[in-house]
Amino acid sequence: MRALWTAATGMQAQQLTLDVVANNLANVQTAGFKRSRVDFQDLVYETLQAPGATSAQGQEIPSGFQVGHGSRAVATQRLFIKGDLLQTGNALDLAIEGEGFFQIQQPSGDTAYSRAGAFKKDSQGRVVTSDGFPLEPEMTIPANALSVTVGVDGTVSVALPGQQQPQQVGTIQLVRFINPAGLQGHGRNLFMATQASGDATPGTPGQDGLGTLLQGFVEGANVNVVEEMVGLITSQRAYEINSRAIRTADEMMQTANNLVRA
Amino acid sequence: MDAAIYKALSGAVVQMRRLDVTSQDLANANTAGYKGDRLDFSEVLAKRAPAEDRPGGWVAVGDQRTLFGQGGIQTTGNPLNLALEGDGFFVVQTARGERYTRNGGFTLNAEGTVITAQGDPVLGEGGPLQITGQKIEVAGDGTVESEQGEVGRIRIVRFTDGDQVAKEGANLLRAAPANVAEATGVRVIQGSLEQSNVSPIDGMVSLISINRQFEAYERAMKLMDSATERMIADAGR
Numbered sequence: 001m002r003a004l005w006t007a008a009t010g011m012q013a014q015q016l017t018l019d020v021v022a023n024n025l026a027n028v029q030t031a032g033f034k035r036s037r038v039d040f041q042d043l044v045y046e047t048l049q050a051p052g053a054t055s056a057q058g059q060e061i062p063s064g065f066q067v068g069h070g071s072r073a074v075a076t077q078r079l080f081i082k083g084d085l086l087q088t089g090n091a092l093d094l095a096i097e098g099e100g101f102f103q104i105q106q107p108s109g110d111t112a113y114s115r116a117g118a119f120k121k122d123s124q125g126r127v128v129t130s131d132g133f134p135l136e137p138e139m140t141i142p143a144n145a146l147s148v149t150v151g152v153d154g155t156v157s158v159a160l161p162g163q164q165q166p167q168q169v170g171t172i173q174l175v176r177f178i179n180p181a182g183l184q185g186h187g188r189n190l191f192m193a194t195q196a197s198g199d200a201t202p203g204t205p206g207q208d209g210l211g212t213l214l215q216g217f218v219e220g221a222n223v224n225v226v227e228e229m230v231g232l233i234t235s236q237r238a239y240e241i242n243s244r245a246i247r248t249a250d251e252m253m254q255t256a257n258n259l260v261r262a
Numbered sequence: 263m264d265a266a267i268y269k270a271l272s273g274a275v276v277q278m279r280r281l282d283v284t285s286q287d288l289a290n291a292n293t294a295g296y297k298g299d300r301l302d303f304s305e306v307l308a309k310r311a312p313a314e315d316r317p318g319g320w321v322a323v324g325d326q327r328t329l330f331g332q333g334g335i336q337t338t339g340n341p342l343n344l345a346l347e348g349d350g351f352f353v354v355q356t357a358r359g360e361r362y363t364r365n366g367g368f369t370l371n372a373e374g375t376v377i378t379a380q381g382d383p384v385l386g387e388g389g390p391l392q393i394t395g396q397k398i399e400v401a402g403d404g405t406v407e408s409e410q411g412e413v414g415r416i417r418i419v420r421f422t423d424g425d426q427v428a429k430e431g432a433n434l435l436r437a438a439p440a441n442v443a444e445a446t447g448v449r450v451i452q453g454s455l456e457q458s459n460v461s462p463i464d465g466m467v468s469l470i471s472i473n474r475q476f477e478a479y480e481r482a483m484k485l486m487d488s489a490t491e492r493m494i495a496d497a498g499r
Contacts, residue, residue: 066428067283252472
């Protein structure tokens with residue numbers, strides 16, 4: 001009986017939904033987090049009777065008979081919808097208003113991409129992420145700086161004691177991708193470019209469709225708790241009904257076993 | 263030997279087929295754009311007997327049809343998630359030829375071509391759709407606009423005979439070219455997906471009825487068996 005295995009694929013698919021929903025909910029407070037969704041497909045079909053075939057009576061069968069083998073998860077899609085902006089007042093908290101990603105230098109020399117703009121200073125005054133990975137292009141805030149100002153176009157300037165004019169210490173560049181959904185999640189709020197995402201196109205904030213920078217704000221997660229809860233309920237019910245199909249298959253096999261009398 | 267026991271057996275086999283189809287539907291209760299199936303049964307007459315004297319009573323799967331009823335529309339917020347409202351299908355260019363789908367969970371590849379989760383291009387009226395930049399806007403009539411302006415219109419077709427459509431898995435449908443016509447009046451809804459049109463409640467009821475009917479056939483078979491047994495015992499006395 002195929003039904004047992006068919007229903008099992010349904011349960012597996014729902015289990016995966018649960019894993020993804022749980023991850024979304026776990027990151028409801030993670031700055032710059034983007035929620036994922038699972039896409040499903042039906043599995044291949046076995047044709048028991050082809051449409052248009054000729055029956056034993058010589059008539060053409062109008063429609064065939066195909067039995068499928070269940071469903072499977074085909075992709076997890078990351079949704080790059082904007083999260084809410086939360087005001088923090090911290091000078092190195094930067095939110096991107098619009099498209100774009102920050103470039104984060106990895107210890108391996110690769111560049112990772114992030115929307116989480118909660119930056120810090122390290123002991124040398126470099127602008128780094130919470131994990132200590134430097135922002136690219138690298139910039140250093142002088143130790144005696146009184147205040148840091150980040151312009152909407154990414155210009156970073158500092159006020160130094162005894163100087164009237166602010167001094168520019170660097171410019172933050174953003175990058176964009178033709179297909180952000182193709183980026184690979186890397187943990188620590190970082191994404192890596194893949195073949196599917198295409199190469200990163202760098203640019204100045206506010207130009208070529210890139211968003212502008214907003215100082216003193218961070219972008220919250222784009223997880224909607226109510227939506228996730230609804231997803232949770234739907235997948236739980238689907239899980240239940242698939243388990244019910246397994247039970248029916250089991251009971252029918254038991255019935256068939258009862259045919260043979262001891 | 264009495265044919266009755268085999269008639270009951272044919273009924274039991276049909277219930278097993280029904281379970282296979284029902285569990286396939288239920289496994290896809292959350293698959294976007296999935297369409298459920300229904301089985302029709304037909305009575306099979308004994309062969310070779312004169313036409314007026316054919317004992318009936320055997321049952322077999324007559325045919326299976328896919329129910330193309332509209333599924334619910336779920337908002338996802340992804341600009342490349344498209345739902346269809348009305349009798350129409352997206353056209354997908356696969357290596358095996360054109361295939362059709364109601365699952366509008368599309369994405370872009372590195373070149374900016376609109377593709378399915380499987381990686382096959384989705385066809386517009388003038389071939390694959392090429393997006394430049396990140397802005398993607400799809401109007402209700404299927405016109406796609408990106409940063410450089412209009413890039414094309416999504417091709418939507420319908421089947422002249424829905425019974426002659428085969429499911430191929432991966433949310434794709436296959437149909438003969440003669441069975442495919444351009445569709446009109448189908449609305450494209452951006453940022454949404456069409457849910458599976460399988461009703462879990464119907465599925466639940468089907469599961470119960472399949473189980474009970476199977477049991478009934480089993481009872482019938484047992485009953486006929488004990489009748490035969492008694493007959494043999496009586497005749498030998």
